[in-house]
Amino acid sequence: MSTGTILDKIIARKQEEIAVGKNNYTLGDLQSMAENQGKARGFARALFDRVRDKQPAVIAEIKKASPSKGVIRDDFDPVAIARSYEKNGAACLSVLTDQDFFQGHDDYLRAARNAVSLPVIRKDFMIDPWQIFESRAMGADAVLLIVAALSDAQLDELNHAAQQAGCDVLVEVHTEEELERAVKLNAELIGINNRNLHTFETSLDTTLTLAEKVPGDRMIITESGIHTAADVKLMRSNGIHSFLVGEAFMRQDDPGAGLKALFFS
Numbered sequence: 001m002s003t004g005t006i007l008d009k010i011i012a013r014k015q016e017e018i019a020v021g022k023n024n025y026t027l028g029d030l031q032s033m034a035e036n037q038g039k040a041r042g043f044a045r046a047l048f049d050r051v052r053d054k055q056p057a058v059i060a061e062i063k064k065a066s067p068s069k070g071v072i073r074d075d076f077d078p079v080a081i082a083r084s085y086e087k088n089g090a091a092c093l094s095v096l097t098d099q100d101f102f103q104g105h106d107d108y109l110r111a112a113r114n115a116v117s118l119p120v121i122r123k124d125f126m127i128d129p130w131q132i133f134e135s136r137a138m139g140a141d142a143v144l145l146i147v148a149a150l151s152d153a154q155l156d157e158l159n160h161a162a163q164q165a166g167c168d169v170l171v172e173v174h175t176e177e178e179l180e181r182a183v184k185l186n187a188e189l190i191g192i193n194n195r196n197l198h199t200f201e202t203s204l205d206t207t208l209t210l211a212e213k214v215p216g217d218r219m220i221i222t223e224s225g226i227h228t229a230a231d232v233k234l235m236r237s238n239g240i241h242s243f244l245v246g247e248a249f250m251r252q253d254d255p256g257a258g259l260k261a262l263f264f265s
Contacts, residue, residue, distance in 0.1 A: 005197040006067055006101075007125075007149050013100055014125050027130050033137035034165050041119035043092055043142035043168040044188055047219060050091045051241045056232065056263045059121065059221065060090035060255070061246025062112055065103040068200040073250045082112035084256025085249075089264050092142075093120045094244060106138050113139045121170060125149060129161035142168035145187075147178040148197065155185050170221065179210050183218070190214055191244060195224040204231060208238055232262060 002008055025033075050057035062081050065071045082093055095112050096104035104124075113120045122140035126132060127149065135143045145158055155171075162169045171187035173179045174196065182190050192207040202225030211220050221242040222235055235243070245262070252258030 001149065001151055003148050003197070005148075007146070007197060010098070010101055010125050011127055011149055014127055014131075018128050018130055021134065022130060025134070027133060030130065030133035030137045031165075034133050037136055037139055040136070040141040040166050040168070041117070043119035043121055043170075044219070046091045046119050047189070047221070047242050051219070055241075056236065057091045057221075057242040058089065058259060058263055059092045059094050059242070059244040060085040060249060060259055061094040061096070061123065061244060062108060063094075063096045063102060063104070063123075063246040063250055066247070067101050068195075069247065071103070072247055078108040078112045079115040081250075081255050082115045082118075084254055085259060086116040086118050086256075088256035088260040090118060090256075090259060093118050094123045094246065095120055097122055097124045097138075109140060110138055113141075119168075121168075126158055127154065129157060132158055132161040132167065133165050136165040136167050140167060142170055142189075144170050144172060144191070146172045147181050148172075148174060152181060152184075155181065159185055159187070172223065173210065174206065176210060176213065179213055183213075183215060187218065189219050189221060191221040191223045193223045204234060207235065207240060211238065211240060226262075229262065 047057040062078050064076045095109040096102040097106050097109055098104045119141040121142040122135040123144055170189045170191050171182040172191040172193050173182050174193045192210050194202045194206045207222040214220050220240050221244050222240050223244040226245050227248045249255040249258040
């Protein structure tokens with residue numbers, strides 16, 4: 001599927017990475033390694049628990065760089081950041097593992113997860129069931145599926161693989177058409193990305209507009225563009241209590257203190 005955005009370049013690179021990876025580990029190898037991880041920590045449950053308690057459910061992101069912003073944080077210690085997030089009220093963590101575009105690494109996820117008791121989502125670009133089992137094998141409790149990058153058949157296949165692997169799924173959308181496809185998938189967690197991948201501009205109106213079309217039994221997570229207390233208040237006053245925030249925290253001297261100031265002060 002061509003998107004006409006940077007996603008095309010990223011997905012092409014993923015196909016190369018997967019081909020190399022399959023030479024090192026078969027799907028069966030990864031399935032065994034995933035089983036050895038034991039039960040996942042319950043990513044969706046952690047979010048629902050917070051919202052039920054009328055608290056903001058924050059997925060705090062560990063991210064060194066991005067294609068649109070370049071390096072966001074030079075002083076990058078995933079373990080220290082993870083602990084700071086946990087101490088300051090994060091419900092879950094998100095860890096970037098893409099190397100070429102986000103300067104992430106699988107080891108960052110392993111290290112961050114081992115340092116805390118929070119559930120962790122692997123933030124990468126899933127296009128093959130092999131990656132889903134790879135994610136669980138490295139400890140991820142949830143995976144991200146980006147609707148814009150996937151056909152309906154791929155979404156079904158990857159969602160099924162995640163169920164088999166014992167991972168929760170966060171399905172990310174940006175448009176009404178993508179949202180319809182996510183809802184059809186019966187996705188429990190729907191992430192609405194406020195960033196337009198064609199222009200890289202963010203608009204919180206994206207979440208507010210699409211949220212009206214999300215069935216009431218699903219959880220909406222607003223992603224990108226949350227920087228101020230006013231942004232948080234706007235979302236919560238519109239019934240959206242789950243947030244994925246990375247850059248706003250990563251630019252702070254202490255990312256966890258940034259989280260606390262934005263959501264709990």
